[in-house]
Amino acid sequence: MAKIIDSHIHLDQYDDDAITEIFNRTTHQLSVISVSNDLDSCKRNLDLSNVYPHVRPAFGFHPEQSLPGDQVISELFSWMELHKEEMSAVGEVGLPYYLRKKHSGIFQIEGYIELLEAFIKFAKKRDKPIALHAVYDDAPIVCNLLEKHSIQKAHFHWFKGESAIVRRLISNGYYISFTPDIIYEREIQDIVRYYPLDRLMAETDGPWPFEGPFKGQPTHPAMILRSIKALAHIRKIPSEIVQRQIYDNTVSFYYN
Numbered sequence: 001m002a003k004i005i006d007s008h009i010h011l012d013q014y015d016d017d018a019i020t021e022i023f024n025r026t027t028h029q030l031s032v033i034s035v036s037n038d039l040d041s042c043k044r045n046l047d048l049s050n051v052y053p054h055v056r057p058a059f060g061f062h063p064e065q066s067l068p069g070d071q072v073i074s075e076l077f078s079w080m081e082l083h084k085e086e087m088s089a090v091g092e093v094g095l096p097y098y099l100r101k102k103h104s105g106i107f108q109i110e111g112y113i114e115l116l117e118a119f120i121k122f123a124k125k126r127d128k129p130i131a132l133h134a135v136y137d138d139a140p141i142v143c144n145l146l147e148k149h150s151i152q153k154a155h156f157h158w159f160k161g162e163s164a165i166v167r168r169l170i171s172n173g174y175y176i177s178f179t180p181d182i183i184y185e186r187e188i189q190d191i192v193r194y195y196p197l198d199r200l201m202a203e204t205d206g207p208w209p210f211e212g213p214f215k216g217q218p219t220h221p222a223m224i225l226r227s228i229k230a231l232a233h234i235r236k237i238p239s240e241i242v243q244r245q246i247y248d249n250t251v252s253f254y255y256n
């Protein structure tokens with residue numbers, strides 16, 4: 001029985017039947033880190049973690065959406081403070097790369113940076129790891145903030161970026177995770193080829209759908225086994241060793 005941890009999934013975005021299916025019909029020993037998009041999403045992830053012992057919830061506000069007002073933000077932070085013991089990590093937080101690209105020229109990033117810094121300070125104060133959405137040009141901005149607050153435990157999920165920023169993440173000891181698109185995306189293969197093996201985790205970002213061999217399939221954490229095989233092939237290391245290493249990395253990042 002394979003031991004798998006999906007280090008980044010939006011379990012709250014699946015309906016109840018799909019979640020039952022994920023946990024009851026799998027032959028693997030499966031655990032997940034379920035990240036949140038907003039306060040309602042945090043509440044559902046917390047409820048799920050009470051029903052399913054293998055769910056660990058992360059609380060935050062997904063950056064790829066309109067900025068909430070001050071009232072909404074302060075409500076979220078008060079709720080997080082109240083539930084800090086049940087909280088495995090701060091996440092999903094970061095900067096809105098894709099949203100900004102869509103609205104190029106008329107987009108104000110400052111409010112997002114300010115909100116992210118508030119989450120970073122929370123993570124620091126409460127000694128929680130942080131699950132980040134920060135790709136391409138946004139990654140250096142996020143790195144500056146993490147360095148400013150001396151954050152050690154940072155996880156850049158589904159990371160994509162130029163080699164200069166990849167080197168900076170490596171030298172800071174940050175973790176990145178790869179999704180099932182490692183099987184068919186050259187850009188991802190090129191990063192995981194040289195990223196330190198002890199700083200890698202696997203994820204699905206489910207229910208996000210994938211292409212290639214996964215086209216048309218609902219995203220399931222068991223897809224990680226295929227991703228790990230792809231990584232083993234790229235690194236020319238036996239699959240069982242890679243799987244064990246990825247598992248241990250995720251335990252040391254999220255379970256300590």
Ligand SMILES: [Zn+2]
Pocket residue numbers: 008010035092205
């Ligand atoms: Zn996500």
